[in-house]
Amino acid sequence: MKQWDLRGKARQARIADGMAHAAGKIVAADKLVAFLEAVILSGDRVCLEGDNQKQADLLARALAQVDPAKIHDLHMIQSGVVLPEHLDLFDKGVARRLDFSYSGPQSARIARMLFGGKIELGAIHTYLELFARYFIDLTPQVALIAAVSADRDGNLYTGPNTEDTPTVVEATSFGNGLVIAQVGEIVDRVPRVDIPGDRVHFVVDAGKPFYVEPLFTRDPAAITETQILTAMLAIKGLYQPYGVRRLNHGIGFNTAAIELLLPTYAERLGLKGKICTHWALNPHPTLIPAIEAGWVEQIHCFGSEVGMDDYLRARSDIFFTGSDGSLRSNRAFSQTAGLYACDLFIGSTLEIDLKGHSSTITPDRIAGFGGAPNMGSDARGRRHPSAPWLQAGQEADPDTPAPLRRGRKLVVQIGETFGEANAPLFVEKLSALELAEKLSLPLAPIMVYADDTTHIITEEGIANLLLCRDKDEHEQAIRGVAGFTEVGRQRDKKMVERLRERKVIQRPEDLGIDPLDANRSLLAARSIKDLMLASGGLYRPPSRFRNW
Amino acid sequence: MNAASATPHARLSWFEAGARERLAALLDPGSFEEFIGPEKREISPHLKIFDLPAQFDDGIVVGGARIDGAPVLVAAQEGRFMGGAFGEVHGAKLTGLLRAAKALKRDVVIAFDTGGVRLQEANAGELAISEIIRALVEARTAGVRVVGLIGGRAGCYGGGGLISGCCSTLVVSEQGRISVSGPEVIETNKGVEEFDSRDRALVWRTMGGKHRYLIGGADIFVDDNAAAFRDAAIVALGRPAGFDRKRLAAEQARLERRLTRFGADRDGRDVWRELGLTQADAVPELSTDAFLHQAADHRETADDAR
Incomplete structure (x- = not known):
């Protein structure tokens, strides 16, 4: 008999694997690499949040440290290729295919890697069309996102730099994918709920705010x-x-x-x-x-x-x-x-x-x-x-x-x-x-x-x-x-x-x-x-x- | 109507202005007579080797003029031409001016705006720095005042920093920076852990006008406008012109004390706290009035060369 809930069950299995490295929804920063190795599978479509402004920098560093023997051939679908780690993933063989929108500071290295065949390029998008594809043919299996703070239920405050987060979470969480957030701190009560906790599966306390580039400041x-x-x-x-x-x-x-x-x-x-x-x-x-x-x-x-x-x-x-x-x-x-x-x-x-x-x-x-x-x-x-x-x-x-x-x-x-x-x-x-x-x-x-x-x-x-x-x-x-x-x-x-x-x-x-x-x-x-x-x-x- | 002509000198930003705009605002109207002006086309003999454009005044304007009626010799560096750097011709013009000052017993005002020696004519530039310092000291020994004004985009770096240290009085604005090695040079040689040249607030906390004024590295602190620089120049030209072994010995002793007291500090803020400023962390944010009020009881004052 045809089963119609395989993707949901697959997510449940990932959550169960992740729980072994977490306390409730909270993952300790020093266990992050092992945790990612447990919940991400080779060949996954992964959205690593980052654009021309905010960056899920802790998660990017951790993902670049996973063992390529365990996790490889990831398909990265992300707004920005901005941090060195975003490209280290391809150098190490953790990731193979890339669909993206913006690559300001990495523009020279990404060009070299494309010429050298290190990256299999899907397409270069505008933000809006990449977001659109999250809902049609590029829905992430795993999203690694960034917020200012979280409570223990996973409710997120994304603060002034909310940016891409609601879109990424909408596509991933409602599309049977796994949402993992890095936050600057864990609090009893978030100042406002930008992302409801039932859409967020794990939270890691980075201990400091995510990186933001002051790209729009002109002297x-x-x-x-x-x-x-x-x-x-x-x-x-x-x-x-x-x-x-x-x-x-x-x-x-x-x-x-x-x-x-x-x-x-x-x-x-x-x-x-x-x-x-x-x-x-x-x-x-x-x-x-x-x-x-x-x-x-x-x-x-x-x-x-x-x-x-x-x-x-x-x-x-x-x-x-x-x-x-x-x-x-x-x-x-x-x-x-x-x-x-x-x-x-x-x-x-x-x-x-x-x-x-x-x-x-x-x-x-x-x-x-x-x-x-x-x-x-x-x-x-x-x-x-x-x-x-x-x-x-x-x-x-x-x-x-x-x-x-x-x-x-x-x-x-x-x-x-x-x-x-x-x-x-x-x-x-x-x-x-x-x-x-x-x-x-x-x-x-x-x-x-x-x-x-x-x-x-x-x-x-x-x-x-x-x-x-x-x-x-x-x-x-x-x-x-x-x-x-x-x-x-x-x-x-x-x-x-x-x-x-x-x-x-x-x-x-x-x-x-x-x-x-x-x-x-x-x-x-x-x-x-x-x-x-x-x-x-x-x-x-x-x-x-x-x-x- | 031309927007620029509608702007009175009182509003002219010293930081923004070019060398000739600064002189126009600094000097009594109509009193300026340029020496070796651009029409003489005394351009750098070196730059064309590097396929670089020359400037007819080689980035420095020198001449005679009056300030508040008093006859002076003046020089203004053009920070927008090669960062106001000292080349052979540029240096020779300033050396000549200072020698004339000694001969004429006439005070000198120098509007510094320089990154130091022009790399393309390094040897000639380094020699020029030495010649300028010698001419400056000889002029001062003869009783001439040499007033330095610092508040331009390029700051006052390298050999310019050395020359400024020999002046009778230095006038500085918040935007002004004074040092020998620039931020990038320090970072390149000593590493980013020693000095992060991209941290501009740090640059200003260690080399900027407020910090230099607080540690006796400059004598008069003014707002960034041309009228304030003129007023300060008038005050500086009214100060006693003495220059002798006793003063230099006193200054040497002060500098040794300063090194013992602050030598281990990593940041201007540490120095300001030790000076006893009650709002040490807020110094960069303070308005000129509030800053001068804070500084009045706590700053070090120089005896002379700094």
Whole structure:
């Protein structure tokens, strides 16, 4: 007779094996390796929690110590390949196959290991699509997650950096998988229940908080005048005419400059309340001056940011907070919000080609995608109207009758024509294509596709790609803001001038912006200390960002 | 209207400003006359070997001017050009200025902003440091005051740190850093256990303006704005110009005491506690007024060279 509960029984067997190394649900940290060897089976799909911010670092270290003779051929499915241990697993032979999303600090090593055949690559995902696959064809048998604290029943407080945890637990626990959490401390009563205890099978006390990377802290002291000029162009040439109120920002210095110009430059343009009121955004310290000046109505966060927790607690009208007062973030929900409920995404990139595809891949680094492509894409399933969305749709397709016309998400790439180490932003051929050839990937890792990109902003001006009517115009609009890069110098000058007359290209002077006004004194804060002072001392910058 | 021109000097951040902006704010309006200006194109003869861009003033502006009516010679390093580092031409300009100071019996103000000797012209740079120190000491022996202002992005490191130690008076802001070996150099040579150069709060607790002021490594502590630096320079130029064996012996004795007292300390905080500061752990967070109030009864004061 067919049995229909084999997976549940298999989990019960794992729990029984784990109990031999635990007291109730609690596993001692010094028994963790033996415990993992008891509950994980070779060939398991394992989700080791970690993304571009929080890390289940204790569990990652323990998993890297298991005996590869006992456990091997794991299939790791995880948001971030960030810690050295994440790749040690493959070097040691504990893991073989990898599906992931982001690999910032390990981007060079992961590339070497892929070239060397140490890793069998499933795919590189965006966060949202990896989360989606947790529920369809990549459901974990074991999830190793991180929380701030737990009680003895396994109720978890994940705190401000909740991030991916609810999604991982939902898929694993309700999909007959085993959930193991590392916590900073075991308490009698958790401040709030982020994950109910009946979804958590074991808890290990790490004795210290999980690691969090302050990825979203940009020091205003490093913002250049060119970046300020691009920020002025974005505000006056894009946010103002479209009336962009719901948006997401990337993590670059150009967008940090926009945030710091809101209470100064944008205020003088009379835009307060008219732009930048609702955000899907991590708690960027550079947004503090705008929040304090009353610009922002609401922000939903993917994660938290190191040093911001007290500030967020004290600004609960703006941020989503729990019954205990602290921030509740949720990556899956915020990514969905960025995809469906924001009218603009703006971010920096490393390379843009002649068609408008952009990528952050360099030939020897595979940094993955993270969440940018979710925000930086037009949501074809969107059905609710908004003024910027309708206006962008009208510009792209003036001939279709309005009731049948799709709107368009504004997807903006912003940067200087020459980036770090004078590398040109505009290229004939993306490094991502070379990488795809080298690794025989079926898809080149493109961060934002050309057909999603609506605008490109450089210090030379704004190219509105929505207004281009054919391939030639599209290419010349890109060349027309590419400055003195090779791509820019090969522009058709006459055509670029014609595009300028039609406002496909707008120069700073066309928008009444004097580049000499792009001065650091325009920034609402010019240092991390200014940000701390603007927060009334509530923002506590991490040590590495302080110069006092 | 240009946003920059609307910003009065009172709001100009010394830390943010370039060498020429600093001089414009420091000196009496219209009083500055540059020596060997960029139009002379006295550029580094070494940088082109390394395919590196030169700067027409080689990263230092020198000249004569007035501060609060008094004639002075001034120098300002450009921290944004090669980290304000001393190269051959850069060093020679400062040496010449200090020799002129001795001849003219005119006080000197130096706005330091330097990581030390320029590695690409190491020997010439090291020689320049020695020549500058000699010229500085000879000028001071002749009764000239040499005032150092420190609060730029590059700090005052390497040979710059040595030169600053020979000045009559040092003015420093919280952002200013003074040391010989920089954080990265210490970490590279002694290991991260000895000094974690990425821990910027630690860098400032051990080399930053507040710490240097508390241990007598600087004499006047000011806010990070150009007007405050000017006011402090005026005060420093009004101090007695004495420079003799007796003062140096007293300073030597103080430095020996300081080493005995604090030599085993691992962190600026340990020093501040031993100095008796009631809010030692809060020093980095204190506002200028609160800090000066705390420091007043507890800081070490230098007799001279530090």
